[in-house]
Amino acid sequence: MVNWMSTEELVKDGSAFGKLMHTLLGLYIWEVVTSLNFDWDFVVGRKKFRWPMVFYFANRYFLLFALIGIAISLNVTEQVNCQALYTYNQIFGNAAIGLASINLSLRTIAVWSQSKYIIAALVLIIMGHWSLLLHGLLIKAEWIPGTGCAITNTDNTMLAATFIYSMCFDLTVLVLTAYKLAWPTKRADRSQLVNLIFGDGLIFFFIAFVANLIATIFMLLNLNAVMSIIANVPAAIASTIVACRAVRRLTNYTSQGAEMFNSTSGSTLAFSPSRRSRTGPGFSVSEKKLGGVHVQMETFASVAEDDPTVKVASPDTLHSALHGGGEETNPDYFKRANAEYYSSA
Template identity: 60%
Template sequence: MVNWKSPEEIEMDSTIFLKVMHTLLGLYVWEFFVSLDFDWAVLTGKTRFRWPLTFYFAGRYLLLFAMIGIAVALDTPIEINCQALYAFNQLAGNAAVGLASINLSLRTIAIWSQNTSIVILLVLIIIGHWSLILQGVLLTATWLPDVGCAITYSNTTILAATFIYSMCFDFCGTNGAPTRLVRMLFSDGLIYFFIAFVSNLIATTMMVLNLNAIMSVIFNVPAAIASTIVASRVVRRLTNFQSSGPEIM
């Protein structure tokens, strides 16, 4: 039987956490740069900027900054304010998850042709989601000599509720009328929803198990990255479709 709270296990989990975070940073930076042409097209006016793209850009860049912050926390050789840095990382990462859900909800709005009732319902769901995201700092981190920044506590109750809410939120809007746009968004949506749902489910399961402070949050970053990547691809697909056809938003 593994003693998840033993110093030896926590040290091993910390090593795994470090390697996983570096791998995920590489993955997200790769995804970020291979899709940078879309960002450039919007910034240079080649692709028309629409207000929903605000959520797209905010989610992409907040998660990038959070990943850089995690890398700094894990790699810095000098003592820093770990609590402040991890507070930023957590808030930026959770905001990226919330923005990913908003981006996926825009797909729902497009499917339902901006139906007023659907828009109002989604706005209410978004408000509820962000009321959890903005609960405050749910992690405690401290500087340890020869180790660096280490997570010593995590409030798994609020974190788990946030991710469960995200899964339910992302489930919205998988139906619609059989138009060309809806067929594209529906087929994409099933794939993207499955990826986001599974990644959030794994993260939630680990938080509920609460094995130790590190294992409780180790899958949060993979879930945030998966949700952001698939939501960003939905936005790019929808925007490119609209650029070659009738506008919807």
């Protein structure tokens, strides 16, 4: 049976920990570099910066700072303040875990049309989450001559509580999102945007839940100081990658002119509606139900109402369609009338 507390085993585990951290650093740098064009679009102004993106950028680069700090602690050859270095790593690493959950929470708030009750509940949960993430110094490290910085003690109880709380938080966010999108109250059909958010939410939860579960198991086993935290960094990286990818997918989807809904159009989403251009016509859809007949009208509006290039349907035609009147009630009539109108113009 393995003696996990023996010096030989600690050296072996420390070596495995170092190799794993270097591999994860390379993986995350690859993730950052391959998606750097998205970040650059905000820097040069091709994409408009909005306040929720603060959490995206903080999540993305806080974890990078933490991984760089871990790499330094593993490769330093001269004596340094190891406790300060590991405190730095812990603060930025735990912040990345909390920010990953916040990024998903913002999507849930949007899905619930910015409901005050949902916002209040999630804010309370987030505050509890961060109080655990930033509670005290959970990892003790010191300089050992001939070895370098080494972890000497960990608070496994608090670390396990933090990761269990993270799993419950992610589960709560997923349930709220799934309930609102799977059973909308006003809209029976599900748009592509809804499917995107719902699918990404499921993927985020599954990956983050499994990663946090593995980390929690190692902490509860408490084999030794190294093995107790060996899965913490993989959990933080997994949560951050899937959360940031979900943000990028949604941002790229909406910026390409995809369908946008607001709370007044009968949708379950509360994103900002697309604005009309000041230099051209805008498109709007209105619906009316009269006498059991469902009529859908499509109109074009322009800021310059006197623009002779803008053509609108005749009021007589709309009146006849709404109140009946022979051939005008036939849907094919609108197609023929529309073709004749534009051909004669």
